[in-house]
Amino acid sequence: DAGITQSPRHKVTETGTPVTLRCHQTENHRYMYWYRQDPGHGLRLIHYSYGVKDTDKGEVSDGYSVSRSKTEDFLLTLESATSSQTSVYFCAISEELRGREYGYTFGSGTRLTVV
Amino acid sequence: SQQGEEDPQALSIQEGENATMNCSYKTSINNLQWYRQNSGRGLVHLILIRSNEREKHSGRLRVTLDTSKKSSSLLITASRAADTASYFCATAPQGAQKLVFGQGTRLTINP
Numbered sequence: 001d002a003g004i005t006q007s008p009r010h011k012v013t014e015t016g017t018p019v020t021l022r023c024h025q026t027e028n029h030r031y032m033y034w035y036r037q038d039p040g041h042g043l044r045l046i047h048y049s050y051g052v053k054d055t056d057k058g059e060v061s062d063g064y065s066v067s068r069s070k071t072e073d074f075l076l077t078l079e080s081a082t083s084s085q086t087s088v089y090f091c092a093i094s095e096e097l098r099g100r101e102y103g104y105t106f107g108s109g110t111r112l113t114v115v
Numbered sequence: 116s117q118q119g120e121e122d123p124q125a126l127s128i129q130e131g132e133n134a135t136m137n138c139s140y141k142t143s144i145n146n147l148q149w150y151r152q153n154s155g156r157g158l159v160h161l162i163l164i165r166s167n168e169r170e171k172h173s174g175r176l177r178v179t180l181d182t183s184k185k186s187s188s189l190l191i192t193a194s195r196a197a198d199t200a201s202y203f204c205a206t207a208p209q210g211a212q213k214l215v216f217g218q219g220t221r222l223t224i225n226p
Contacts, residue, residue, distance in 0.1 A: 043158075
């Protein structure tokens with residue numbers, strides 16, 4: 001998708017290891033989001049950011065931390081990965097559609113498997 | 116818990132038929148949006164309807180919104196095989212700069 005990339009695309013890691021996922025945008029958007037997608041749960045918000053060093057928790061933030069030291073990068077860290085964190089992770093940016101309304105543009109996702 | 120719930124969870128129809136998906140939500144919203152997700156890909160924005168609008172069209176898509184019932188529907192007319200995907204509704208709660216997604220409807224168009 002235009003202007004937003006996630007890395008890595010796939011990762012297998014062992015339980016207890018730290019993992020960092022990266023989201024990079026090229027269009028200077030203020031708002032960035034991390035969601036996880038699991039069967040039967042749809043997309044659930046983990047954390048989001050509304051500017052450099054400004055972040056807030058979503059509905060499933062336990063076990064995750066984020067950092068945003070530059071406008072273009074939003075990092076998601078699993079401090080000690082668990083099997084329950086096996087999921088597909090999506091990053092999104094918020095773009096103004098018209099007036100004060102906004103919609104999301106999503107990255108292609110990171111498939112994380114914790115074994 | 117999820118703001119939006121979608122119905123049905125899965126829908127299979129013949130090419131050329133119309134597909135209707137429904138979404139219900141719980142709180143007051145600024146707008147409601149629909150997204151499509153092809154297998155293995157990120158979600159793509161389809162259409163947005165404001166809380167003061169009742170119906171909106173975009174190509175073969177028709178969205179309705181009933182704020183009194185806190186529900187919305189997405190109609191895809193004259194379906195094509197390329198419409199096979201999962202469709203998600205997302206609500207923008209008042210006062211929040213974040214979307215809340217439903218669980219999605221998996222649509223299969225059979226040739």
